[in-house]
Amino acid sequence: MVQRTFGFRLDGATAHTARSSLGILREMFPSRLVSLRGDIGWPARSPDLTPCDFFLWGYLKAEVYKYRPQTLKALKEAIREDFAGIPPEMTNTVMENFRERLRQCIANNGGHLSDVMFKT
Numbered sequence: 001m002v003q004r005t006f007g008f009r010l011d012g013a014t015a016h017t018a019r020s021s022l023g024i025l026r027e028m029f030p031s032r033l034v035s036l037r038g039d040i041g042w043p044a045r046s047p048d049l050t051p052c053d054f055f056l057w058g059y060l061k062a063e064v065y066k067y068r069p070q071t072l073k074a075l076k077e078a079i080r081e082d083f084a085g086i087p088p089e090m091t092n093t094v095m096e097n098f099r100e101r102l103r104q105c106i107a108n109n110g111g112h113l114s115d116v117m118f119k120t
Contacts, residue, residue, distance in 0.1 A: 055097075056094075
């Protein structure tokens with residue numbers, strides 16, 4: 001089994017894939033740049049494989065803004081309360097969906113996932 005050490009990972013944002021940026025990063029992390037245009041390919045639609053990306057951030061945003069927080073302190077408190085209030089059943093559903101997303105990614109040889117997979 002080959003073990004690789006990665007030094008840097010990009011998100012595919014245009015600013016991070018400019019030739020000048022990539023040149024600097026390739027010097028700093030030779031043969032270890034994980035990026036859309038790097039040495040090691042960025043997985044297709046990888047946010048689909050991260051529960052925080054495909055579930056948590058959207059869920060929390062929808063819940064928190066119901067209260068229309070007017071201050072940073074109120075926003076932080078609403079986030080804490082709504083995060084703590086996520087029911088265990090919902091967490092179980094998210095993790096079941098996460099496993100299904102991983103299975104589909106493997107079945108598609110790392111290709112794109114179907115558009116909507118989250119089951120409520």
